[in-house]
Amino acid sequence: MKIQPLADRVLILPAPAEEKTIGGIIIPDTAKEKPLQGQVVAAGNGTKDEEMILKVGDQVLYGKYSGTELEFEGEKYLMMRQSDVLAVLK
Amino acid sequence: MKIQPLADRVLILPAPAEEKTIGGIIIPDTAKEKPLQGQVVAAGNGTKDEEMILKVGDQVLYGKYSGTELEFEGEKYLMMRQSDVLAVLK
Amino acid sequence: MKIQPLADRVLILPAPAEEKTIGGIIIPDTAKEKPLQGQVVAAGNGTKDEEMILKVGDQVLYGKYSGTELEFEGEKYLMMRQSDVLAVLK
């Protein structure tokens, strides 16, 4: 069983707080409570107004209040709209 | 007699709180008051701006403050817009 | 003399509070103050953005704060936009 996001949403697996140095990104002091980096694990099909750019596997940055938390098979994920994703790490 | 949602709305039968493990999804601590998973039991015909993706029978995830509660033949349902549905479980 | 709603509005005759069981729908506890079910007794001609789906005679469900109350020939009605109607009972 898998989660298929609707419309222009993506499901993100946040990077663990310990692993703050993937890609050399460090979360600034004012944002330390939550990870700001994660991996896209599922993506919607987009909408008439929003084509999907993000793909499964993308390492992404997002704002710390973005998304809705959900837990699936013991792992915590974030569901958010593509427009709340700030950047892809390449 | 049956309920036919208007426009881009869907009628959802929430999963009982006891049955928190359908699909392995567990509601995170901050959201335990209400089920976040349910089944689409009726769907509108969409609008000019919103085509219907959801079909009757879809298992869906939704935010805990989404929708309007209503009771029909002893069962409690939620009526919400398709855009308030976060994902489909496949 | 009759009331012709403008644009995408409908005039609804709410079901009496006593008759809470038409179609088996019961209003949940938190919404008991007002009927949530009624019958369309007049409908506008729609607008460029909103085509009319509702017809006179439709049994409808609506949110409890929807519409403007008005009294006509001793009967109390609600005037609301079609988009505030949640569903049709069929």
Added chain:
Amino acid sequence: MKIQPLADRVLILPAPAEEKTIGGIIIPDTAKEKPLQGQVVAAGNGTKDEEMILKVGDQVLYGKYSGTELEFEGEKYLMMRQSDVLAVLK
């Protein structure tokens, strides 16, 4: 001299509070402070987005907080947008 409303506005002469029974409409208890019925005495030419449906002479219903009051040759009028008019009495 006459008042020509601009755009999608109409000028309405409210029915006197005493004459609450034109068309059999009675204002519900919560709305008794102001008349809710009146006659269109002048109408704008509409806009690109809003075609005029109302004509001079139409008996209309409107919400009690709609419009801007103005006094002309000793008579009190209401100027409002057509979209604030709820219905026409026919």
Added chain:
Amino acid sequence: MKIQPLADRVLILPAPAEEKTIGGIIIPDTAKEKPLQGQVVAAGNGTKDEEMILKVGDQVLYGKYSGTELEFEGEKYLMMRQSDVLAVLK
């Protein structure tokens, strides 16, 4: 030197408070602090979305909180958008 309003704005010379009877319009009690009538003395060229209907010389009515006050050669004016003008007196 003259003031050329930009876009869909008009420059209005308010009727003096003493001269409350031009066109027979009297400002209702709740609006006595400021004149509601004035003359268009300059008009913009409109925008893609708003064609200009008002012309220099038009006697207009406007809401009492509309526009920005400015003083030019000893005279006080109001600059406002055409959509804030309620009606033309003809």
Added chain:
Amino acid sequence: MKIQPLADRVLILPAPAEEKTIGGIIIPDTAKEKPLQGQVVAAGNGTKDEEMILKVGDQVLYGKYSGTELEFEGEKYLMMRQSDVLAVLK
């Protein structure tokens, strides 16, 4: 080096407060804290929705809370959108 405003923004050099009589415009009492007149010293290229009407050299009027202040080579400027400019002096 020069400042090139982006999109539909203009860079304005406010008229000094002492020189309140350029064009005979006097700032009304309630607006005396800041100059309301200035000269366009740089303009953006417009956007799909907003064509540029203002040109470098235009004397303009603007609301007293409009724009973002910035200092460049010892001179104070205001950066604002063209739509915040009220009028051109001709």
Added chain:
Amino acid sequence: MKIQPLADRVLILPAPAEEKTIGGIIIPDTAKEKPLQGQVVAAGNGTKDEEMILKVGDQVLYGKYSGTELEFEGEKYLMMRQSDVLAVLK
């Protein structure tokens, strides 16, 4: 590894506060807490509604509350939408 902004966002390396005189721009007194100038180090591909004008290497001015801070390989950056960038220095 590099940061690729999504949509119409740009990644900006703020000019150090000490180096307040690049281009002769001085931040006004009310805005001294944060630099207002920086260099575009990465840019998105734009959207249907917003074509990208900014290029990597552009020296830009931006409002002091614009953007989201992030730290990458020991350097602090700002991620913001192109529409929050006020001007390019040329």
